Amino acid sequence: MPxxxxxxxxxAFCTTVEALVAPALxxxxxxxxxxxxxxxxxxxxxPEAHAAGITRGMPVRQAQKRCPDLALLxxxxxxxxxxxxxxxxxxxxxxxxxxxRGYGHAYLDVTGTGALFGPPVDVALRIHRxxxxxxxxxxxxxxxxxxxxxxxxxGQRDTxxxxxxxxxxxxxxxxxxxxxxxxxxxxLPDVAERSRERLDDYQLELIGEVAAIGAPALGQVFGRxxxxxxxxxRGIDPRPVLPPxxxxxxxxxxxxxxxxxxxxxxxxxxxxxxxxxxxxxxTRHLVTRRLRLDLAYADxxxxxxxxxxxxxxxxxxxxxxxxxxxxxxxTKRIAVRTVALAAEQLMEMEMQMELFxxxxxxxxxxxxxxxxxxxxxxxxDAIDQIRSRWGTTSVTKGTTRRNDAxxxxxxxxxxxxxxxxxGFGAAGADDHxxxxxxxx
Amino acid sequence: MKFTITRExxxxxxxxxxxxxxxxxxxxxxxxxxxxxxxxxLRISGTDLDIAVSTTVAASVDQEGAITLPARKLVEIxxxxxxxxxxxxxxxxxxxxxECGKSKFKLLGLPREEFPAFPTVSFDGGWTVAAKELHKxxxxxxxxxxxxxxxxxxxxVLWELRPDKMRMVATNGxxxxxxxxxxxxGKTQADLIVPPKALDxxxxxxxxxxxxxMARSDNHLxxxxxxxxxxxxxxxxxxxNYEQVIPKENDKVATADKAALAAALRRMGTVASDQxxxxxxxxxxxxxxLSVQTPDLGEAQDExxxxxxxxxxxxxxxxxxxxxxxxxIPTDEVRMTFKAPERAATCEPVGWDDPAxxxxxxxxxxxxx
Numbered sequence: 100m101p102x103x104x105x106x107x108x109x110x111a112f113c114t115t116v117e118a119l120v121a122p123a124l125x126x127x128x129x130x131x132x133x134x135x136x137x138x139x140x141x142x143x144x145x146p147e148a149h150a151a152g153i154t155r156g157m158p159v160r161q162a163q164k165r166c167p168d169l170a171l172l173x174x175x176x177x178x179x180x181x182x183x184x185x186x187x188x189x190x191x192x193x194x195x196x197x198x199x200r201g202y203g204h205a206y207l208d209v210t211g212t213g214a215l216f217g218p219p220v221d222v223a224l225r226i227h228r229x230x231x232x233x234x235x236x237x238x239x240x241x242x243x244x245x246x247x248x249x250x251x252x253x254g255q256r257d258t259x260x261x262x263x264x265x266x267x268x269x270x271x272x273x274x275x276x277x278x279x280x281x282x283x284x285x286x287l288p289d290v291a292e293r294s295r296e297r298l299d300d301y302q303l304e305l306i307g308e309v310a311a312i313g314a315p316a317l318g319q320v321f322g323r324x325x326x327x328x329x330x331x332x333r334g335i336d337p338r339p340v341l342p343p344x345x346x347x348x349x350x351x352x353x354x355x356x357x358x359x360x361x362x363x364x365x366x367x368x369x370x371x372x373x374x375x376x377x378x379x380x381x382t383r384h385l386v387t388r389r390l391r392l393d394l395a396y397a398d399x400x401x402x403x404x405x406x407x408x409x410x411x412x413x414x415x416x417x418x419x420x421x422x423x424x425x426x427x428x429x430t431k432r433i434a435v436r437t438v439a440l441a442a443e444q445l446m447e448m449e450m451q452m453e454l455f456x457x458x459x460x461x462x463x464x465x466x467x468x469x470x471x472x473x474x475x476x477x478x479x480d481a482i483d484q485i486r487s488r489w490g491t492t493s494v495t496k497g498t499t500r501r502n503d504a505x506x507x508x509x510x511x512x513x514x515x516x517x518x519x520x521x522g523f524g525a526a527g528a529d530d531h532x533x534x535x536x537x538x539x
Numbered sequence: 540m541k542f543t544i545t546r547e548x549x550x551x552x553x554x555x556x557x558x559x560x561x562x563x564x565x566x567x568x569x570x571x572x573x574x575x576x577x578x579x580x581l582r583i584s585g586t587d588l589d590i591a592v593s594t595t596v597a598a599s600v601d602q603e604g605a606i607t608l609p610a611r612k613l614v615e616i617x618x619x620x621x622x623x624x625x626x627x628x629x630x631x632x633x634x635x636x637x638e639c640g641k642s643k644f645k646l647l648g649l650p651r652e653e654f655p656a657f658p659t660v661s662f663d664g665g666w667t668v669a670a671k672e673l674h675k676x677x678x679x680x681x682x683x684x685x686x687x688x689x690x691x692x693x694x695x696v697l698w699e700l701r702p703d704k705m706r707m708v709a710t711n712g713x714x715x716x717x718x719x720x721x722x723x724x725g726k727t728q729a730d731l732i733v734p735p736k737a738l739d740x741x742x743x744x745x746x747x748x749x750x751x752x753m754a755r756s757d758n759h760l761x762x763x764x765x766x767x768x769x770x771x772x773x774x775x776x777x778x779x780n781y782e783q784v785i786p787k788e789n790d791k792v793a794t795a796d797k798a799a800l801a802a803a804l805r806r807m808g809t810v811a812s813d814q815x816x817x818x819x820x821x822x823x824x825x826x827x828x829l830s831v832q833t834p835d836l837g838e839a840q841d842e843x844x845x846x847x848x849x850x851x852x853x854x855x856x857x858x859x860x861x862x863x864x865x866x867x868i869p870t871d872e873v874r875m876t877f878k879a880p881e882r883a884a885t886c887e888p889v890g891w892d893d894p895a896x897x898x899x900x901x902x903x904x905x906x907x908x
Binding site (some may be wrong): 165446447450451452453454 | 703710711715716747779780781784814815817855857881883900902903904905906
């Protein structure tokens with residue numbers, strides 16, 4: 100049975116949602132950026148701001164110079180999450196399998212639902228109409244046989260999408276290569292930056308030009324990525340639409356408002372990140388067997404380290420591993436800009452009870468948090484219970500409250516202001532599906 | 540070295556020893572077996588330095604001598620030979636000629652001197668046990684030992700020798716098996732921690748009717764019968780205090796048909812998580828309801844007729860552990876006892892007509908609501 104996939108792309112999601120709650124913003128150039136940061140960048144922007152020459156990732160100061168009328172808004176993850184949830188309520192009426200891609204964005208697998216809801220294009224039209232009339236959100240829908248072509252279809256921004264017909268872009272089955280052919284290669288999703296540069300070097304601008312080159316020739320230039328690029332250019336994408344029940348990894352990252360190599364600030368940040376990952380792991384009864392730490396420095400260089408674990412979910416074990424990874428990775432005397440932690444190799448939490456107490460078991464451990472005793476588990480349970488009732492900031496370690504601007508300012512009460520923070524998808528994402536929140 | 544041996548006799552000896560030859564080794568001679576032609580016959584020996592096995596088979600020896608030959612290759616050759624006499628003739632310390640009917644082979648080996656010496660264990664003052672009792676103990680207990688390298692002491696089977704009984708205990712920290720076998724006239728008292736691999740060899744190499752002599756040195760344990768000797772390294776260290784984890788106050792008792800319980804567990808196991816094999820069992824006077832719920836996969840329910848006494852109880856288990864235990868329960872009915880969902884449950888045979896006593900226990904899985 101041929102697959103039927105929809106990609107829902109609400110254009111300029113964040114700024115559109117902001118304009119819904121503040122109608123005065125309609126028609127104005129609007130950008131979302133963290134306030135008060137030395138080096139904040141634009142995280143999301145409205146079409147008017149885009150027309151004014153502002154781009155995502157542009158420093159706020161530069162954006163303001165370019166567009167003095169620019170309305171700057173702080174990120175409002177709760178608002179975006181609410182709007183996103185309302186959209187997903189609509190998706191769930193039609194699609195048995197949904198793969199969220201950040202706020203409002205999602206892949207829907209509607210294969211085999213024809214008898215219930217009609218052809219996929221009809222489903223797309225209904226979703227568009229219901230989003231428009233129900234929650235006043237415009238959405239663009241790519242319809243096709245796989246995630247790749249639907250993403251490209253929905254990503255076309257050169258047509259007016261005010262009517263339903265224009266907002267739904269179907270790609271006929273078997274016509275994927277022909278559909279992609281006239282589009283620019285920059286529209287191909289998930290192509291590594293290095294490959295993009297290479298395509299530029301070879302002056303390959305259109306997807307059709309890449310598709311015309313054989314896979315062996317592309318392989319010679321792009322290595323392993325060549326075959327993948329060739330398949331993409333021909334509209335071949337076997338990736339299934341997957342629900343987000345169990346993710347391959349949990350990631351938490353924070354870009355500091357001000358670059359620093361103050362260990363106090365960085366270790367406090369590590370603690371916050373590990374607590375977020377730990378909460379997520381424990382909520383889903385998972386443990387991680389590998390923690391990866393990535394550092395980005397002020398000079399744009401990066402460093403990373405992986406620490407293996409016997410299976411950890413407690414904050415104390417994760418923090419210990421994160422500190423070890425940080426010590427190993429932080430080999431430069433340059434200020435750190437971004438710290439990212441990823442819990443990989445997720446496994447179901449070992450719920451098997453032990454016959455013998457930890458002291459009797461001998462060295463090593465089979466439990467989810469080796470090296471941590473029963474006391475830590477009890478403390479963690481108590482903290483989790485408090486947080487689940489009173490909020491995540493209701494109980495924290497004193498060191499967690501250090502300001503990421505080096506301890507300056509009133510950090511004891513207010514959370515530090517970061518210019519960009521990644522979360523677990525649920526935390527939020529910008530207009531392009533990339534996660535954002537307002538500080539940690 | 541010159542001798543003649545029947546293919547069947549030689550193969551029997553080789554099979555007995557070959558299992559002790561390591562599949563991979565950094566010491567080349569360990570991949571070889573030692574052949575020693577003596578006036579008593581042909582002695583075949585192999586070792587991986589943890590376990591050493593030696594057996595003697597009948598052979599017509601014309602000239603005594605010894606050589607080591609690659610074990611796997613020799614087994615392959617002998618397996619393919621016709622059923623006839625095999626004539627061995629060594630030329631020098633490292634070459635041997637092998638003739639069987641019209642088939643002729645020349646093999647290169649290593650000098651006898653390179654083969655490691657067997658552990659020195661004096662059997663004077665040792666003790667004697669009936670092999671069938673050993674078989675019973677090993678067959679019911681060794682499976683429960685741990686295979687995780689991080690907990691070496693649990694990789695062994697605790698063997699308690701007392702004047703009136705022998706007891707074996709094995710556990711991996713989640714489940715435990717214990718068996719007592721009464722003995723009479725025992726003089727020795729000893730606690731030994733033996734690798735299960737060695738116990739498997741003992742079970743394989745000594746027939747049920749054999750009488751096995753045992754003795755220990757500081758680090759090794761030796762077993763011997765008239766034709767076969769097995770030596771194993773003992774695992775050192777204190778074994779966990781298993782007595783204190785054996786529940787004595789379990790007040791809820793379920794009796795079930797073993798085959799029916801195993802079948803229900805297997806059915807539930809198909810939907811259980813591949814990682815935890817978690818199933819839920821709800822016992823009440825009406826029977827036992829089994830259920831499993833696995834995110835991203837599905838759920839299943841089943842019911843089983845059991846006789847149950849006590850307050851209703853919901854408890855989670857690793858289905859694999861229970862199934863494994865049931866495999867070794869020697870009767871058609873099994874009795875399970877419980878105290879609480881987070882306390883150890885026991886599993887015992889019902890109506891076992893044997894002087895031995897057998898008990899297994901398994902720790903539950905924490906249930907997530």
